Amino acid sequence: MTGYTLGGGVGWFSRTYGLASDSVRAIDIVDADGEPGRVSAESDPELFWALRGGGGDFAMVTALELQLYPVPALYGGRVIWPEHRTRQVYEAFLEITAEAPRELSVWINRLHPPGAPPLVTLDLAYLGEAAQGQDLLARGRCDTRQAGRGRSRPGGLHQRPQAVHPAVPR
Ligand SMILES: Cc1cc2nc3c(=O)[nH]c(=O)nc-3n(C[C@H](O)[C@H](O)[C@H](O)COP(=O)(O)OP(=O)(O)OC[C@H]3O[C@@H](n4cnc5c(N)ncnc54)[C@H](O)[C@@H]3O)c2cc1C
Numbered sequence: 001m002t003g004y005t006l007g008g009g010v011g012w013f014s015r016t017y018g019l020a021s022d023s024v025r026a027i028d029i030v031d032a033d034g035e036p037g038r039v040s041a042e043s044d045p046e047l048f049w050a051l052r053g054g055g056g057d058f059a060m061v062t063a064l065e066l067q068l069y070p071v072p073a074l075y076g077g078r079v080i081w082p083e084h085r086t087r088q089v090y091e092a093f094l095e096i097t098a099e100a101p102r103e104l105s106v107w108i109n110r111l112h113p114p115g116a117p118p119l120v121t122l123d124l125a126y127l128g129e130a131a132q133g134q135d136l137l138a139r140g141r142c143d144t145r146q147a148g149r150g151r152s153r154p155g156g157l158h159q160r161p162q163a164v165h166p167a168v169p170r
Helices: 004-005 045-051 083-097 131-135
Strands: 024-030 036-039 060-066 075-082 104-111 119-126
Touching: 004 060, 024 045, 036 045, 075 083, 075 131, 083 104, 083 119, 119 131
Parallel strands: none
Antiparallel strands: 024 036, 024 060, 075 119, 104 119
């Protein structure tokens, strides 16, 4: 979480709420002299700016204070096809994203798990009700109905593995 936020952080809701670093309100640090401190836009604008996207080069971060957002409804999930559907899925990706509202994020991946056939996936996240999400996805001419998870929890949305696993996204 800290490395992700210090590096900027592109998340499922970035099209609506910006980078993770845009939602940082204050940062607790230990500086190069070993001195603890709390950095905000008011206390130290330059260091606050550098920490939010500049990575770990400026101080040791011990805590982040983040702006949170309500998510009353969330629709999405990962849809997986075999490799031979790649062209069709790319075309659907373009059709869906050409005029997508900021509440919809769609990421396309090609995966090649060791010892298994290659795959193509769409990762979908819509900040809204399932019916509206389905209408937006229907613009793409490939079946995305498997995406439906209704009020998904963001953590489980795309089955992000909790431990090391063999597939490498490219
Ligand atoms: C499978 C996978 C999926 C990913 N998906 C996304 C994604 O969707 N969006 C996205 O934006 N990025 C994504 N990333 C990239 C991810 O944001 C970066 O790898 C991020 O740096 C991870 O943070 P970390 O704390 O685990 O990494 P680390 O390698 O531990 O840290 C990254 C950097 O932050 C510094 N750092 C970490 N903790 C501190 C601290 N407490 N104080 C000071 N410096 C610190 C480190 O020194 C280093 O420079 C993904 C990476 C992987 C491997």
